[in-house]
Amino acid sequence: MKKHDPRRYSSLVVDGAKQSPSRAMLRAxxxxxxxxxxxxxxxxxxxxxLTPCNMxxxxxxSEAERGANAAGGKGVLFNTITVSDGISMGSPGMRYSLVSxxxxxxxxxxxxxxxxxxxxxxxxxxxxxxxxxxxxxARLDRPAVFVYGGTIRxxxxxxxxxxxxxxxxxxxxxxxxxxxxxxxxxxAIPGPGSCGGMYTANTMASAVEALGLSLPDSxxxxxxxxxxxxxxxxxxxxxxxxxxxGIRPRDxxxxxxxxxxxxxxxxxxxxxxxxxxxxxxxxxxxxxxTLDDFTRIGKRVPVLADMRPSGQYSMSELIAxxxxxxxxxxxxxxxxxxxxxxxxxxxxxxxxxxxxRDYPADQKIIRSFDAPIKKDSHLVVMRGNVAxxxxxxxxxxxEGLSFEGRARVFDGEEAATRAILGGxxxxxxxxxxxxEGPVGGPGMREMLSPTGAIMGRGLGDKVxxxxxxxxxxxxxGFVVGHIAPEAALGGPIxxxxxxxxxxxxxxxxxxDMAVSATELRARQKKWRAPKPYTNRGVLAKYARLVSxxxxxxxxx
Numbered sequence: 001m002k003k004h005d006p007r008r009y010s011s012l013v014v015d016g017a018k019q020s021p022s023r024a025m026l027r028a029x030x031x032x033x034x035x036x037x038x039x040x041x042x043x044x045x046x047x048x049x050l051t052p053c054n055m056x057x058x059x060x061x062s063e064a065e066r067g068a069n070a071a072g073g074k075g076v077l078f079n080t081i082t083v084s085d086g087i088s089m090g091s092p093g094m095r096y097s098l099v100s101x102x103x104x105x106x107x108x109x110x111x112x113x114x115x116x117x118x119x120x121x122x123x124x125x126x127x128x129x130x131x132x133x134x135x136x137x138a139r140l141d142r143p144a145v146f147v148y149g150g151t152i153r154x155x156x157x158x159x160x161x162x163x164x165x166x167x168x169x170x171x172x173x174x175x176x177x178x179x180x181x182x183x184x185x186x187x188a189i190p191g192p193g194s195c196g197g198m199y200t201a202n203t204m205a206s207a208v209e210a211l212g213l214s215l216p217d218s219x220x221x222x223x224x225x226x227x228x229x230x231x232x233x234x235x236x237x238x239x240x241x242x243x244x245x246g247i248r249p250r251d252x253x254x255x256x257x258x259x260x261x262x263x264x265x266x267x268x269x270x271x272x273x274x275x276x277x278x279x280x281x282x283x284x285x286x287x288x289x290t291l292d293d294f295t296r297i298g299k300r301v302p303v304l305a306d307m308r309p310s311g312q313y314s315m316s317e318l319i320a321x322x323x324x325x326x327x328x329x330x331x332x333x334x335x336x337x338x339x340x341x342x343x344x345x346x347x348x349x350x351x352x353x354x355x356x357r358d359y360p361a362d363q364k365i366i367r368s369f370d371a372p373i374k375k376d377s378h379l380v381v382m383r384g385n386v387a388x389x390x391x392x393x394x395x396x397x398x399e400g401l402s403f404e405g406r407a408r409v410f411d412g413e414e415a416a417t418r419a420i421l422g423g424x425x426x427x428x429x430x431x432x433x434x435x436e437g438p439v440g441g442p443g444m445r446e447m448l449s450p451t452g453a454i455m456g457r458g459l460g461d462k463v464x465x466x467x468x469x470x471x472x473x474x475x476x477g478f479v480v481g482h483i484a485p486e487a488a489l490g491g492p493i494x495x496x497x498x499x500x501x502x503x504x505x506x507x508x509x510x511x512d513m514a515v516s517a518t519e520l521r522a523r524q525k526k527w528r529a530p531k532p533y534t535n536r537g538v539l540a541k542y543a544r545l546v547s548x549x550x551x552x553x554x555x556x
Contacts, residue, residue, distance in 0.1 A: 008243075009142065010040040013116035031074070039243045041068040041236065042120035043077045044108045044136075046129040046149075051084035053126035053201065056192040056223055057149050060232045064121040064147065067236025073243070075236060076117065080107045085127050085472065086161050086195065090417065090449035095533070097128060098444045098470075099542045101280070102555045104132030109139050118142065119239040123232065125149025125194050125223070127473070130204040131277035137213060137249045138284035139556070143242035144249055145235040145344045146213045148205035150223030151315040152193030159188040160196040162309055162474040165448055169456015172421040176456075193223030197308030199473030202315045203270030204277055206324050210264035211281075212252040212343035216352050220323025222316060238344055245346060253285040256338040260349065262294055263336050266301040266377045267327060269311060271473030272394045272481060275379060279552030291381045291390045291550055295509065298377025301336055303396065304367045309476040310396040311373070313365045321363045329356045334369060373397070382480060384512035385520070386466070386492050386502070389484035390550045394471065395506040399478040402507065403464040405430040407500040411530075412436065413445055413469070420453040427462035430502045434493045435530060436469030437486025438553040442533055442543035448472035451479060464504060466511065468493055470549070480504060480511060482549040488529065495523040 013022050014036045023036060045061035048054045065075030083093075083100040104124075112120050119142050122133035130148070137144040154160060167184040170176035176184075194201035205219035215235060221228045242248075258278060265274045275294055282289035304327065306312050318324070331337045332353055339350030359366055367373055373396065380393040395401065408425060409432040410416035416433045419425050431450065438444045447469055454460055454477055464478040468486035471479055485491030492513070496502075501514035515523075534540050545555040 008039060008118050009116045010118050035074040038072060038074040039118040039240055040116065041073040041075050041239050042112050042115065042117035043068070043075050043236070044111070044120055044122040044133065045077060045079050046082045046104070046124050046126070047079060048082045051082060051087060051126060052152060052189055052192050053084065053194045054082045054129065054149060057123050057125055060123055060147065060149060060228065063229045063232035064123065064236040067233035068121070068240055071237040071240035073240040076115070078111050080104050082126055082129055085446060089446060089472065090413065094445040095441050095443035095539055097446065098438070098553060099538060101128040101132040101135070102542065103538070104129060105135035105139065108133065108136035112136070112140055112142065119243045120144050121147060121235045121239055123147045123149060125201065127200040127204070127273065130201060130208060131281060134208055134213060134281045135284045138253055138281055141248050141250045143239055143247060145215065145238050146208050147232050147235045148214065148218050148221070150193050150221045150228045151202055151319070152196045153190055153222060153316055154196055154314050155190050156187035158314065159184060160308070160314065161188060162197065162452065164188050165452030165474065166456045169421070169453040172453065173457040191224065195474065196314045196316060197474065198268050198270055198305065198315065199309065200271040200273040203265060203268065203274050203473055206268055206270065207261040207265050207274055207278060209324065210261040210328065211257045212341055212349065213249065215344060216325055217323055220315070220319045220325070222319060241346065242344060247342070247346060250285055252342050252344065253287060254341060255287050257341045258282050258287055258289050259293070259297060260337050260341060262297045263301050263331060264324065264328060266298055266303060266379060267331060268305045268324065269303045269307050269373065269378055269396065272379060272392045272471050273473060275392050276470065276482065276549060276552055280554045283552055283554050284556065294377070294379055295381045298379060301377055302369065302372035303374040303378050304372055306365055306367065306373060309474050310398055318365055321359050321365060322357065325353065325356045326359045327366055329353045329358070380506045380509055382504070382509050382511040384510045386511045386513050387483045388492065389548060390482070391480050391484065391511055392482040393480040393506060394476065395478070396476070399461055402505045403430065403478050404501065404503045405464060407432050407496050407498060407502055409434070409496050409498050413447060413450060417450045417453055420450055420457065425459065425463060427459065429463045431463060431465040432493065432496050433465065433467040433469060434487035436467055437488055438546040438549055439543045440486055440488025440530070441469060442539050442546070444549065444553060445469050446472040447481070448475055451475040451477055466504070478504070484548045484550040486549070490524065490527055490529065492520065494527055495520055
């Protein structure tokens with residue numbers, strides 16, 4: 001047998017007489033003599049029939065396997081988990097959502113490392129699959145390509161999942177009848193794919209493409225169709241080329257690459273979850289990235305995409321005019337992207353964008369730099385005596401740039417949602433939802449049910465909402481999340497009381513309560529940590545390990 005090739009982890013598993021038992025096992029799953037000489041390419045599939053986001057990914061994984069085999073590799077399929085945010089939202093099950101990001105990353109790392117794959121394709125189609133796959137890619141540092149499972153097509157009357165959440169609020173306000181609510185429910189989700197606006201899945205797919213971990217256009221394709229199947233085949237081929245060329249993820253995941261991802265996320269008016277996930281991916285890649293980097297970059301990057309939830313258009317409509325590649329070309333031409341960053345094509349960002357055509361002249365989705373939706377970032381990192389370690393707001397400008405009101409404090413999402421739907425939250429209130437942080441939740445649940453109820457009741461421009469939890473990419477309105485330190489650790493948000501005056505100012509990037517330092521110290525002495533949600537299982541393990549939201553809520 002030939003000497004071990006340092007680019008071939010699989011040779012340690014299949015070469016030599018000593019590894020005869022390994023080869024015997026692999027023959028049973030379809031390996032032939034010639035396959036032992038090929039690069040082994042893992043295909044990490046997030047297929048599951050429990051959510052439309054991932055129901056089609058099994059077929060896409062088979063296409064990636066075919067691509068790897070056609071390029072001279074040996075593709076090997078394996079699965080990891082998924083949890084549906086849209087289904088678990090507003091329920092105790094949502095506590096497992098962010099936890100699943102870590103489980104996905106751990107499971108992919110475990111299989112790729114344990115089996116000795118030389119490279120891998122990771123295919124994700126939902127909010128936590130995408131960063132979970134990217135974290136695994138960064139940790140393992142073996143040649144890899146991420147493939148996005150694709151966006152869902154719009155439902156009847158251009159509906160999507162957010163239409164249903166907001167219809168629930170409208171129903172509570174008496175604006176939507178039982179029959180109308182049922183009709184929205186039946187028509188909003190027409191088939192496979194991730195939620196259709198610039199919510200977290202489409203945001204993170206775009207950010208990962210901007211990082212250079214996906215082939216061009218992977219983030220801007222519908223879940224169903226020949227383009228997505230071809231994207232998967234090409235990804236399988238690309239990984240074999242990366243193995244042969246010795247190009248690893250950490251050659252791609254540089255600080256400049258993360259700055260590109262932040263820039264594209266801002267231009268697209270992406271989800272606040274991108275802050276949490278990009279911090280976590282950077283940590284896994286060994287790149288120093290902080291909340292202050294989002295502020296620094298955000299000062300010079302405008303919001304250009306008029307995308308849902310705060311805007312008008314769906315991902316399918318953006319795809320129809322060319323996707324995100326023309327946007328990246330515009331950003332590059334304006335000096336806002338680092339064109340010299342390497343990507344999984346083996347070429348740089350600038351080389352990939354060479355020859356990309358601009359959007360049609362009559363399109364209305366992507367604004368010009370002369371007439372942006374907002375001249376600087378909608379992702380506003382705030383600090384103050386409510387959030388000394390930082391908080392993340394999503395301020396498009398449509399909901400105003402500042403808010404002052406009285407605190408309406410709720411310990412947990414359920415109590416807040418009941419109050420909103422019951423008409424107990426009034427104009428001028430700042431809804432405070434606490435004990436929903438990474439430790440306190442545990443799992444940092446998304447507040448889509450309460451924000452959807454607020455919008456549905458017509459209070460979107462009349463109240464604010466702050467939380468140590470986080471938001472769905474579908475949330476909009478005057479909302480501030482990721483407040484750190486969190487309530488469960490005795491952060492100032494735990495000391496707020498009903499009626500306290502709160503001031504939130506996006507221009508000053510501040511969030512403060514009109515409570516004296518002396519009074520806060522007195523309240524702190526009386527505060528007692530709540531009992532953990534559970535002392536057993538994955539949630540308890542997560543709560544013991546997880547870092548602050550300001551550091552990406554990582555467990556590694």
